[in-house]
Amino acid sequence: MAVSWSTANQRLDRAARLLNQTGPISVSGPLHAGVDLGTADVVLMVLDEFGEPVAAFLQWAEVVRDGVVVDFIGAIDIVRELLDQAQKRLGRSLTKAATSFPPGTDARLSTNILEGAGLEVSLVRDEPSCVASLLELDQAAVVDVGGGTTGTAVVQKGRVVFSDDEPSGGRHLSLAIAGHFGVSFAEAERRKRRPERYGIMELVTPTLQRISDIVAGHIQGRQVKKVILTGGTCCLPGIDRVFARELQIPVQLPSQPLLLTPLAIASLPLA
Ligand SMILES: Nc1ncnc2c1ncn2[C@@H]1O[C@H](COP(=O)(O)OP(=O)(O)OP(=O)(O)O)[C@@H](O)[C@H]1O
Numbered sequence: 001m002a003v004s005w006s007t008a009n010q011r012l013d014r015a016a017r018l019l020n021q022t023g024p025i026s027v028s029g030p031l032h033a034g035v036d037l038g039t040a041d042v043v044l045m046v047l048d049e050f051g052e053p054v055a056a057f058l059q060w061a062e063v064v065r066d067g068v069v070v071d072f073i074g075a076i077d078i079v080r081e082l083l084d085q086a087q088k089r090l091g092r093s094l095t096k097a098a099t100s101f102p103p104g105t106d107a108r109l110s111t112n113i114l115e116g117a118g119l120e121v122s123l124v125r126d127e128p129s130c131v132a133s134l135l136e137l138d139q140a141a142v143v144d145v146g147g148g149t150t151g152t153a154v155v156q157k158g159r160v161v162f163s164d165d166e167p168s169g170g171r172h173l174s175l176a177i178a179g180h181f182g183v184s185f186a187e188a189e190r191r192k193r194r195p196e197r198y199g200i201m202e203l204v205t206p207t208l209q210r211i212s213d214i215v216a217g218h219i220q221g222r223q224v225k226k227v228i229l230t231g232g233t234c235c236l237p238g239i240d241r242v243f244a245r246e247l248q249i250p251v252q253l254p255s256q257p258l259l260l261t262p263l264a265i266a267s268l269p270l271a
């Protein structure tokens with residue numbers, strides 16, 4: 001079942017509060033699990049029968065690069081570990097999960113990993129289609145600014161009718177930050193998460209403008225009345241204003257951009 005923007009944000013905030021919380025809880029009724037395999041991180045989210053998050057585990061990892069799994073065994077190990085944590089928290093076994101893949105890539109990259117981790121794949125859809133289904137989107141674009149890439153997907157009546165991507169994302173912002181301060185990539189990643197302290201927005205705005213110019217090209221000539229931002233890079237405060245200014249289209253920023261796709265994947269069986 002599709003949810004309103006405010007319900008989605010409440011669920012995202014709830015998922016953020018329980019992120020990596022191992023404390024045991026008891027949940028009755030069916031559970032719905034979803035696995036998001038990203039280039040920067042892997043997330044397992046579990047919802048109760050009403051679609052409310054009850055467990056969420058995230059691990060930073062480099063198992064996928066530009067949509068391609070570079071460490072298949074590593075990815076399976078991470079999914080197993082996240083699954084184990086979720087099962088311990090819930091005191092129940094999870095046998096199936098939904099998953100997704102970036103548009104234009106092979107779904108089997110994701111489904112093979114889930115199966116390798118001993119899970120039955122309940123549903124598999126491309127990432128923006130999951131978001132479109134959760135939010136019942138129409139005449140909209142889902143713009144996913146992730147780690148290595150930025151994906152644009154144009155959605156009409158819940159269906160992705162066009163998608164393209166641009167090979168820049170959060171990594172490129174970190175490289176710009178590392179270059180500016182003369183620090184390592186890891187230190188740049190840390191500073192990026194303290195944007196006010198380090199004047200990060202000022203530093204990365206030119207890169208974000210370049211990314212939104214490319215997104216503008218993807219959207220041009222298509223029926224797009226609003227843009228939904230998703231992906232970890234959209235945690236940067238004020239990123240929605242940069243996109244709104246460049247695109248001249250209303251932009252919606254979810255409360256927890258890093259968790260929107262995982263929530264949408266886990267919600268697939270409830271659609
Ligand atoms: N609080 C934050 N502030 C700014 N950037 C952040 C924050 N948290 C995560 N990121 C960035 O988000 C990116 C990861 O986002 P996400 O998890 O959406 O990517 P992914 O799905 O793994 O990658 P891709 O979409 O490229 O496949 C990384 O570049 C990371 O540095």
Ligand SMILES: [Mg+2]
Nearest residue numbers: 038039146231
């Ligand atoms: Mg992603």
